[in-house]
Amino acid sequence: MPVESLDLSAAAPAAPICVARINGVAVHGESESLAAEELRQRACTELLRQAAIEAGLLAAADVASADGVISEAASCAIEALLERDLHSPEPSDEACRRHHAAHEAAYRSGERVRLRHILFAVTPGIDVVALRQRAEACLLDVRCHDGKASAGNRFAVAASELSNCPSGERGGELGWLGTSDCAPEFSREIFGHSEVGVLPRLVHSRFGLHVVEVLERDPGVAQSFESVRGAVANALRQQAFVTALRQYLRLLAGKATVEGVDLDAADTPLVQ
Known part of the structure; x- marks a missing residue:
């Protein structure tokens, strides 16, 4: 019917x-x-x-x-x-050293990523269940095209049609970003990792749900344990x-x- x-x-x-x-x-x-x-x-x-x-x-x-x-x-x-x-x-010095060795990427200086995203914004009164369903459908669609010749254009089209961010007019492009350029909850999902391509999960932030593609990574410079001892202990x-x-x-x-x-x-x- x-x-x-x-x-x-x-x-x-x-x-x-x-x-x-x-x-x-x-x-x-x-x-x-x-x-x-x-x-x-x-x-x-x-x-x-x-x-x-x-x-x-x-x-x-x-x-x-x-x-x-x-x-x-x-x-x-x-x-x-x-x-x-x-x-x-209180964390011991040994525990801090083990943590630093296992999470060296998280303590690099100057790490940057070039990415694009599709934002499904959470706004007052919105049906969050329906919003998540739309975001998950979009993620599945662009993931299915990831690695194909048409992948870049498919993501750009989806961003221009669906994203609630002004970057949608540029195919979702956000350019090169550092940790200080993003909301903390967004940064935790993006930085300190090695993934490149469309992330296999939705990224949550205070702005809503994001479908994210990491285009390039600049890992920055590794920091010695002594130089980040305080940050490791706080973590x-x-x-x-x-x-x-x-x-x-x-x-x-x-x-x-x-x-x-x-x-x-x-x-x-x-x-x-």
């Missing part, structure tokens, strides 16, 4: 959104549809807010937020809670903090009544 002949007025109404709750407290509005990552973010923040109240660090009268923005008092209380309850060991401290935070949140979730959200998903930042 042709699409034009379908009676859309007879379509079944959309299923109501299941509101996610922590111990009965909603973390979003009844009409608000969130990406899985943001939903977990809000749920974990609410777990910590309630834990701060239980610990006596936050007044019980503090009002929960259904829009993801907690009060300043709650933010301070959560910070105090984590400082009190999370204890991470290991951050890793230890994230691990401890995940374990802490799992303990809180195990004691709570969690509805409508999966807090066990791997590789998801649980709290900013």
Whole structure:
């Protein structure tokens, strides 16, 4: 049956959104549809807010937020809670040296990449599920052409037709970029790697979802361990903090009544 002949007025109404709750407290509005990552973010923040109240660090009268923005008092209380309850060991010199040897590329100076992208922007009110589906379809399309003679033109056409970035008019070209030229979450996905070509995954940033093709890499100059010792130690401290935070949140979730959200998903930042 042709699409034009379908009676859309007879379509079944959309299923109501299941509101996610922590111990009965909603973390979003009844009409608000969130990406899985943001939903977990809000749920974990609410777990910590309630834990701060239980610990006596936050007044019980503090009002929960259904829009993801907690009060300043709650933010301070959560910070105090984590400082009190999370204890991470200081990385040893040996651990720092091993980390540096295994991640030498991440500590190079002057690394640059030449790339192009197709941006699927996340804007207020957008259907993030449909947006991801469009981005994944685009990624599959350009990946299927990667390595073929037509690959360059196919990516450029897709960028001009689909990208929400002004670079779409140039086929998605962004030119040569350094780490300071990109949002931190974007940089982590691009720099310190050896991949060239269309990346096999969507890259997430505060702007939305990106289909990315790395055209060239300039690896920069390797730095000695002594010159980046401080940065290596900070990286290991951050890793230890994230691990401890995940374990802490799992303990809180195990004691709570969690509805409508999966807090066990791997590789998801649980709290900013």
